[in-house]
Amino acid sequence: MKLNADFTKRVAVHVEETEWVQSPAAGVQRKMLDRIGDEIARATTIVRFAPGSAFEAHTHGGGEEYLVLDGVFQDETGDFPVGSYVRNPPTSRHTPAAEQGATILVKLHQMQPDNRAQVHVQTHATGPKSELLYRDTHEEVRMERWTPESTVGFDASGGAELFVVNGGFSEGGEAFMRWDWLRLPPGSRFEGRVGSDGATVWIKRGHLSGMV
Known part of the structure; x- marks a missing residue:
């Protein structure tokens, strides 16, 4: 499959x-x-x-x-x-x-x-804005808590996955809400706009560079 x-x-x-x-x-x-x-x-x-x-x-x-x-x-x-x-x-x-x-x-x-x-x-719902969960030479995993109606951008040159734990954001004109998932290929950059309720997002980066 x-x-x-x-x-x-x-x-x-x-x-x-x-x-x-x-x-x-x-x-x-x-x-x-x-x-x-x-x-x-x-x-x-x-x-x-x-x-x-x-x-x-x-x-x-x-x-x-x-x-x-x-x-x-x-x-x-x-x-x-x-x-x-x-x-x-x-x-x-x-x-x-x-x-x-x-x-x-x-x-x-x-x-x-x-x-x-x-x-x-x-992790906790009211934890720090950026919480490192794991990092090695292959990947980095974080829990990010984004301010309502802010703009967020980061390098995704090694690929990235974003999973919305709570709240929501938009990227490329597409809205992502609770438990939605976005995968960006290597060579990308993430640019998003956070919704009015803010967003808690699980993010993994760097791990897709060997997949293409």
Whole structure:
């Protein structure tokens, strides 16, 4: 399966225009943002766990990165409430579940093979304007909180992904609201206008330079 697999192109996905698709696990649905592969895939996905649902234990050969958007996500290492940013490196293994239900943004098979960094950061709705979540020579991940009706611009020469956690912004004449996703190809620059409610945006940069 290939979905939004041309990394030379700008891609926008609006969550309200995208259907939930049932996963192989009962009670677990997903909205696919990009994907190369079938059940074992390089993928970016919004995943919704119904209360009491779980996946079987599995190993992430290419690593797993996720941000908890709603509810409480769980595995053997603990509970991860809204705002948790977690990186489970390649070869890590766990049994994900959500006793009370949860929704996460998750990226699979997108880490460097030798990366062994285990990361857990608890972000907060009223945190600093720019919060560094992770950085290495390959990528940088931040949580940005933008002032209402401001103009925001930054270099995206290595490609970038922006996911709206709350609020909204416009880019290229297109509006992005809560849980919408924008991917910019390498060689880009982001220029956006923030909405009247401000915006909290998860941003990953630099990681797409090797995809084109």
